[in-house]
Amino acid sequence: MSEALNPETPEAVLDDAADQADEEKPIKQRKNSLYPGVSDELAESMKSGWADTALHGLEPITQAAHTAARRAALSARFPGERLVVPAGNLKTRSNDTEYPFRASVEYAYLTGNLTEDGVLVLEPAADGHRATIYLLPRSDRENGEFWLSGQGELWVGRRHSLSEAEQLYGIPASDVRELTGKLREATGPVRVVRGYDAGVESALTDKVTAERDAELRVFLSEARLVKDEFETGELQKAVDSTVRGFEDVVRVLDRAEVTSERYIEGTFFLRARVEGNDIGYGSICAAGPHACTLHWVRNDGPVRSGELLLLDAGVETHTLYTADVTRTLPINGTYTEIQKKIYDAVYEAQEAGIAAVRPGAKYRDFHDASQRVLAEKIVEWGLVEGPVERVLELGLQRRWTLHGTGHMLGLDVHDCATARTETYVDGTLEPGMCLTVEPGLYFQADDLTVPQEYRGIGVRIEDDILVTEDGNRNLSAGLPRRSDEVEAWMAALKG
Secondary structure (H helix, E strand, O other), X not given: OOOOOOOOOHHHHHXXXXXXXXXXXXXXXXXXXXXXXXXXXXXXXXXXXXXXXXXXXXXXXXXXXXXXXXXHHHHHHOOOOEEEEEOOOOOEEEOOEEOOOOOOHHHHHHHOOOOOOOEEEEEXXXXXXXXXXXXXXXXXXXXXXXXXXXXXXXXXXXXXXXXXXXXXXXXOEEEHHHHHHHHHOOOOOEEEXXXXXXXXXXXXXXXXXXXXXXXXXXXXXXXXXXXXXXXXXXXXXXXXXXXXXXXXXXXXXXHHHOOOHHHHHHHXXXXXXXXXXXXOOOOEEEEHHHHHOOOOOOOOOOOOOOOXXXXXXXXXXXXXXXXXEEEEEEOOOOOOHHHXXXXXXXHHHHHXXXXXXXXXXXXXXXXXXXXXXXXXXXXXXXXXXXXXXXXXXXXXXXXHHOXXXXXXXXXXXXXXXXXXXXXXXXXXXXXXXXXXXXXXXXXXXXXXXXXXXXXXXXXXXXXXXXXXXXXXXXXXXXXXOOHHHHHHHHHHHHX
16 A cells, blocks of 8 residues: 555544634644645645546435435425434544545435545525535645545546436535534524444534434434335345355355465455445354354365365445345255254245245334244254244254344345334334345354254344235345255256
């Protein structure tokens, strides 16, 4: 990595603008920089001799009509109130390197813009609200920011101008460096989505309350429960790329055997970065007994023939919608008798769960259907004393099933997380909702209550299910699930 000339972060740039509206602070030099300063002659040279790179005639982003409709719904819910939704800022990984930026889901949902430091503000107006998107403009070439600042365009790439942003997002755009001053002067009721931008929250500290801000976040979470046509299309794209990522992994299992789970992780990550923005969450590449650890993301263990690989991974699209799919695969291509017994039980439970997903059904129904099948199996196998109703009432099956059978899916892998309980887990399924169905059985390596042959085997099967008008559609049906189909699929991929 090249040595930046200036260690200032975007937050520092914003603070400078707020503190000195009429007088620019000089751009700081990095301590221990090889260049102690900039000569007047070089500074003057860097101001000129650049071609005009302005973009004209840009088409709106694909989801612009959808984001406008979402802002209209938000406006109708909070009339007469100023609403502030930040994208968030860069976060430091170490010293002067940052984590890759990901915009807040609320901001991305309402704007389609994914750049750091952005803020959407809805100002109350007579006919609803007037939306403005506050962004960092193009780097200033007069003061040298574009080549001297660590976040200047010659270091991190070109930004869209405010005019270009207006064309793309269909929202009037303004300089975000002017926003905190405006917010400090704001009057009337204000709500802000908290946790993303400390500078924005500081400017509003005497104007907002935690309770009112929580209501804003809950509304935006519940608004995402039902996906529109654009969102379901993006989820299908994410799943389709994920299917190809799983195929990639199967093709290189022999290489993973001579290295580690990291080879599987890296293989899937390549597909995610080539076809999407990133992985939607840390990939779980759990071989052997690691499959019994629900969120095994260390991925540093051995991959051994004769054991199972539990691969739980999802590609995130360029618009930030993620898939979430799990398959439990025999590393050598063939399930052993005991592996197949456990796998088929989980498959049967998932089939029951998927069948329960339909409009008008209770959200909990698919979970209850899957758990009943798994409880029946562990009673049948003699792992716990029946009857099944007693097992379910006391939750005894949870020693080996552990987690819930699914969750909402969208811009977050666990989407709509702050929705009210009555509208989420106690709610009713509607067309356009997208959720996972993912039962599992996990027999820990040190579990003395089960036969030796069960120990160290973990199985989960997970698919992404869209609720339709007449039932459901399995978005991830492109990956086989039945044990014999999995074996045939793996054999074909390995050639």
